[in-house]
Amino acid sequence: RKEVEQDPGPFNVPEGATVAFNCTYSNSASQSFFWYRQDCRKEPKLLMSVYSSGNEDGRFTAQLNRASQYISLLIRDSKLSDSATYLCVVSITGTASKLTFGTGTRLQVTL
Amino acid sequence: DAGVTQSPTHLIKTRGQHVTLRCSPISGHKSVSWYQQVLGQGPQFIFQYYEKEERGRGNFPDRFSARQFPNYSSELNVNALLLGDSALYLCASSLGLLAGWVTDSYNEQFFGPGTRLTVL
Numbered sequence: 001r002k003e004v005e006q007d008p009g010p011f012n013v014p015e016g017a018t019v020a021f022n023c024t025y026s027n028s029a030s031q032s033f034f035w036y037r038q039d040c041r042k043e044p045k046l047l048m049s050v051y052s053s054g055n056e057d058g059r060f061t062a063q064l065n066r067a068s069q070y071i072s073l074l075i076r077d078s079k080l081s082d083s084a085t086y087l088c089v090v091s092i093t094g095t096a097s098k099l100t101f102g103t104g105t106r107l108q109v110t111l
Numbered sequence: 112d113a114g115v116t117q118s119p120t121h122l123i124k125t126r127g128q129h130v131t132l133r134c135s136p137i138s139g140h141k142s143v144s145w146y147q148q149v150l151g152q153g154p155q156f157i158f159q160y161y162e163k164e165e166r167g168r169g170n171f172p173d174r175f176s177a178r179q180f181p182n183y184s185s186e187l188n189v190n191a192l193l194l195g196d197s198a199l200y201l202c203a204s205s206l207g208l209l210a211g212w213v214t215d216s217y218n219e220q221f222f223g224p225g226t227r228l229t230v231l
Contacts, residue, residue: 098144099146
């Protein structure tokens with residue numbers, strides 16, 4: 001079983017739609033959670049951290065359910081510029097900075 | 112300010128050869144991590160260095176090695192290249208070491224553009 005699992009997609013949605021991505025993680029010791037965005041042939045960039053209470057950043061809302069080991073990302077009012085791969089990432093507190101990535105979910109927003 | 116820089120951007124090698132990839136972190140960052148991203152997959156952790164010491168190693172063979180220099184730049188070396196080593200190699204830097212809750216910019220990892228390695 002992969003440490004972080006995501007639906008690879010692709011998700012094809014029209015502009016203005018609301019889309020949700022889900023992610024599950026296997027290691028209950030995971031303590032930090034993130035969503036990264038990766039454009040085609042570019043490096044990953046931090047989209048947002050995910051906090052236990054849930055958090056929102058403009059059109060983006062992230063939720064964490066520790067009991068179910070489940071993370072979600074909701075994008076409202078999708079824009080063409082949101083087209084990218086969204087990577088679910090977890091890390092475990094320790095002596096090293098190891099980020100564990102999911103395979104990513106590809107989003108394509110169309111006119 | 113310059114972000115994380117990596118060189119070269121692209122590289123073509125043949126099986127059995129050796130390769131050295133280079134990374135310069137953001138000025139003031141002391142932590143450098145290396146990741147391998149195979150096409151269609153998420154990045155996989157290879158190494159993490161902090162203050163010139165190895166602080167973490169992923170599940171990669173001994174053909175992979177790295178080091179960090181006094182100016183905090185880093186090199187990733189891969190010996191006896193295999194076809195399966197073809198990937199995007201990403202370097203990430205951060206101010207500090209991820210040893211606690213990551214809720215501030217101190218531990219955020221910033222990725223460089225990567226080196227795309229093709230092994231023929």
